[in-house]
Structure formats: C-alpha cells, structure tokens
Amino acid sequence: MKSCGLIPIAAKEFTDHLCSKNFLLIAGILVLICTVGLIGGLSDYREDLDEYNERLSVAGSEEGPGFMSERPSILSIFVSIGAQMSVLGAILGIALGFDLITKEKESKSLKQLLSHPIYRDEVINGKALGSAAALLLPLGAVLAVAFAALLIFGIVPDPTEFSLILVFGAVTALMILTYFSVALLMSTVAKNSGTALIYSLIVFVAFTMLVPVATNDAVMETVIGEPPELPTSAYLPDIQSTGDEKMEVAVRAIDTESAEWQQFREARREYEERRGAVNDLLSLLSPSLNYEAILGIFGRVSASMTVTTVMQNGGGSVLIGDAGSVDPASGVAGVGMNVLALIAFPAVFFGLAYSRFMRLDIR
Structure with a gap:
C-alpha cells in the first residue's frame, strides 16, 4: 500500500514554524527592516521624481547638459529592499534549516517516525516543502507591504515594472531557498544542531565574503x-x-x-x-x-x-x-547566467541533502 505522508508532514512542519517564537521573531525583524528600507527607497524615489519634474519644467522639450532624460523608476525602491533581503533572508533560511533533521535525531523522534508506514523521501520532501512555504510568507508580506505603500502614494507600476517586480520576488525566493538548502544539507551531515549551525554559517561566510574577496584588484x-x-x-x-x-x-x-x-x-x-x-x-x-x-x-x-x-x-x-540607459529586456538577458546559477544552487544543495538523508543510518 502506497504511503501518503508527504502532505501531512509538510503541513505539520509549516504549522510548527508558524508556532515557533524563533521563526516569528526573525521573520518579524526581516519584515520590519525591509519596511524601513522600503520607506528609504520611497523617499529617494520621490526626491528623484521631484528633481526630474523640476528639470522637465525648466528645460521643456530641449535636453541640455545634465538633463535627466529618463523618468525615475520605482524599481530603485526594490533595490533598497533587496539590500536588506540579501543578509536577513539568508539568515532566515539558515535558521529554518539547520536543525530540521538534527533535532529529530537528537530527540529520537526520527527513528519513531520512520517506524510508521512512510517512505524516507516523504519525510525529507515534506519537511523541505513545509519549511519552504513558511520561508515564503515573510517575503510575501514584504511584497504586499511594498505594493500597498506604492498605491498609498499613488504610484502605479507599468507592465514592465510589474514584471520586473515579479522577477525580484522570484530571485529573492531562490536566494533564501539556497541558504535554506545549505542548512538542510548540514543538518543531514552534522551529528547535532550546534555543529550544523556552525557549518551553515561557514558556508554563508564563504559565499558572502571569501568569494567576493577573490574578485578584488590584488587577486x-x-x-x-x-x-x-x-x-x-x-x-x-x-x-x-x-x-x-x-x-x-x-x-x-x-x-x-x-x-x-x-x-x-x-x-x-x-x-x-x-x-x-x-x-x-x-x-x-x-x-x-x-x-x-x-x-x-x-x-x-x-x-x-x-x-x-x-x-x-x-x-x-x-x-x-x-x-x-539600460533596456529592461537586455538587462534581464544580461544576467541570465546569474538567474540560472540561483536556480541551480538550491537544486544542487537539496539534491545532496536528499541523497545523504536517504542513506542516513538511523539508530
């Protein structure tokens, strides 16, 4: 008889995260700081827009030296949000993944869970699916706050801007899921949660500090x-x-x-x-x-x-x-390899975590 444990495990993991004080605290801080970044981005956008309108009224249809030929874009607002997400989103992903397996091993509940008629792949897939759904909630909240703020200020994105905002949401989700997948892998490799957290932070530092150092002038x-x-x-x-x-x-x-x-x-x-x-x-x-x-x-x-x-x-x-100026279509095409890399990272790390968990010795 085929097991159907994937959905119940995912639902339980999702509910456990929503009831976790640590998750709510980190997610709340992320939303709050991103909201502050949003406010700063909106302020800068309004200043740029006022400057553009002032120059437009002075210059008319003639473009002289220093004339701002392009209307400021609301996309600059999301750059401010992304600056916060690049660090806090990674921390949130690590926080949800580093003890996903180790806590079950430490409490001996993983052995008890696998004693039921349930497949191993449903355990790892269910836990990953439930955690990923929880991770996307703060991101969705940030985007909802951003859209609400734009509408309050009477700013309506055009189709191109709206499409790029969706791209922003998608690549931010991939970035967060990458670090979650790293932490999940470390949770399957390490013997306890503390070690898994240390391993995850080492990888985070390597990605955010060591690799950029390799691109400096001296290197x-x-x-x-x-x-x-x-x-x-x-x-x-x-x-x-x-x-x-x-x-x-x-x-x-x-x-x-x-x-x-x-x-x-x-x-x-x-x-x-x-x-x-x-x-x-x-x-x-x-x-x-x-x-x-x-x-x-x-x-x-x-x-x-x-x-x-x-x-x-x-x-x-x-x-x-x-x-x-940069055309949106050519701009997105120019970072195609970066998008593919962001898609590959969570897939590779989750694949390694999946493979490790399937061969894990549960005692």
Missing part, C-alpha cells in the same frame, strides 16, 4: 596580470591648471589619434574582457553575488549615467564616455 592582478599603463607619450601638453592651498590638479588632454593611445586602448579592452570573464566566473560561485548582480539591473533600468574612468598615470583623468 585579479595575480591571476591575469596588471592592467596596461597609459603611455605618457599619449598626453598633449597641459592645457589647464587649477589649485588652492591644499590641492592642485592638472587637467591633461589625450591625443586619441596617436599610435600609442590606439595600442593602449586595444590592450585595455582585452584586459577588461579577460578580467570580466574571470570575475563573472567567480561571481557565479556565490549566491549572494548572483543576487546582487540581478538587483543591479533594477538600479540601472531607468538611470542615465555618465561613466568616468580615472587612470592614475601622470596625475591625469580621462573621460571614457556615456553609459546611457
């Missing part, structure tokens, strides 16, 4: 070499000098037609491509960096930006160019 220069130096022969004579008692800055022009400058620009382009490829590869190894990369498109979708790259060589500064 990159060790891996792919130092960037090419700007040749001094590419400079034209100084054309302007300004200064005061504390600082003097020499503004130097670049002879962009010189052969040295052309060679430098090509070498710089190749160097940046190599560095970008290594950086992207390393970033894919961290759920947090993938999440931040995806959040980056929310801050760039409706922003007109001028990019200035400063090259320290002879005290000069070089204006490289205008980055312009």
Whole structure:
C-alpha cells in the first residue's frame, strides 16, 4: 500500500514554524527592516521624481547638459529592499534549516517516525516543502507591504515594472531557498544542531565574503596580470591648471589619434574582457553575488549615467564616455547566467541533502 505522508508532514512542519517564537521573531525583524528600507527607497524615489519634474519644467522639450532624460523608476525602491533581503533572508533560511533533521535525531523522534508506514523521501520532501512555504510568507508580506505603500502614494507600476517586480520576488525566493538548502544539507551531515549551525554559517561566510574577496584588484592582478599603463607619450601638453592651498590638479588632454593611445586602448579592452570573464566566473560561485548582480539591473533600468574612468598615470583623468540607459529586456538577458546559477544552487544543495538523508543510518 502506497504511503501518503508527504502532505501531512509538510503541513505539520509549516504549522510548527508558524508556532515557533524563533521563526516569528526573525521573520518579524526581516519584515520590519525591509519596511524601513522600503520607506528609504520611497523617499529617494520621490526626491528623484521631484528633481526630474523640476528639470522637465525648466528645460521643456530641449535636453541640455545634465538633463535627466529618463523618468525615475520605482524599481530603485526594490533595490533598497533587496539590500536588506540579501543578509536577513539568508539568515532566515539558515535558521529554518539547520536543525530540521538534527533535532529529530537528537530527540529520537526520527527513528519513531520512520517506524510508521512512510517512505524516507516523504519525510525529507515534506519537511523541505513545509519549511519552504513558511520561508515564503515573510517575503510575501514584504511584497504586499511594498505594493500597498506604492498605491498609498499613488504610484502605479507599468507592465514592465510589474514584471520586473515579479522577477525580484522570484530571485529573492531562490536566494533564501539556497541558504535554506545549505542548512538542510548540514543538518543531514552534522551529528547535532550546534555543529550544523556552525557549518551553515561557514558556508554563508564563504559565499558572502571569501568569494567576493577573490574578485578584488590584488587577486585579479595575480591571476591575469596588471592592467596596461597609459603611455605618457599619449598626453598633449597641459592645457589647464587649477589649485588652492591644499590641492592642485592638472587637467591633461589625450591625443586619441596617436599610435600609442590606439595600442593602449586595444590592450585595455582585452584586459577588461579577460578580467570580466574571470570575475563573472567567480561571481557565479556565490549566491549572494548572483543576487546582487540581478538587483543591479533594477538600479540601472531607468538611470542615465555618465561613466568616468580615472587612470592614475601622470596625475591625469580621462573621460571614457556615456553609459546611457539600460533596456529592461537586455538587462534581464544580461544576467541570465546569474538567474540560472540561483536556480541551480538550491537544486544542487537539496539534491545532496536528499541523497545523504536517504542513506542516513538511523539508530
């Protein structure tokens, strides 16, 4: 006779979390802090919108220097929420997963549970399903508060913004489930809950701190070499000098037609491509960096930006160019690998936890 224990186990796990003071405390703190981030994001958005309307009224249809050509987007509000979610969401996921199996082993209830006509896979799947449902409740509450706040302020998302907000909710859920899956794996590997928590925190620190360190300048220069130096022969004579008692800055022009400058620009382009490829590869190894990369498109979708790259060589500064605005569709496509990585992380870690639990020696 086939067992039907999946749903009852999932329902019990879900109910147990809702009745847990620890879960309610952490979830409440998450919602509260994200609400504070939401308020800050709304304030910044209103200021940007007022500035945009002021410039629009002054400039009319003519776009002069410094004119903000794109209307501020409400997506910047969700960047503020995401900044809080990237840490607190991970902590919530770890808090729900680190003792999911170990507490059953420590209380000897797992052996008693498996003595009933129930399959092992239903136990691990039911516990994971119930916990995942509980994890999504605080996220749903944050999104509900965000939409309510937007409507209160008379802000209605357009179809593109609404779609990207749904993307934000989905990738945030994947990020939280990733750390839950890590903690679940550690709960199946460790002998007790304390050890499982330590293992989970070590993985969290590795993902959020050690991997980003691997992308800094010192490591990159060790891996792919130092960037090419700007040749001094590419400079034209100084054309302007300004200064005061504390600082003097020499503004130097670049002879962009010189052969040295052309060679430098090509070498710089190749160097940046190599560095970008290594950086992207390393970033894919961290759920947090993938999440931040995806959040980056929310801050760039409706922003007109001028990019200035400063090259320290002879005290000069070089204006490289205008980055312009980012199209939403191309922005999402540009982080496709990051999205796939976020999907893969919880699948891989849960798969490992599932495999370990199925071979677990219950005594």
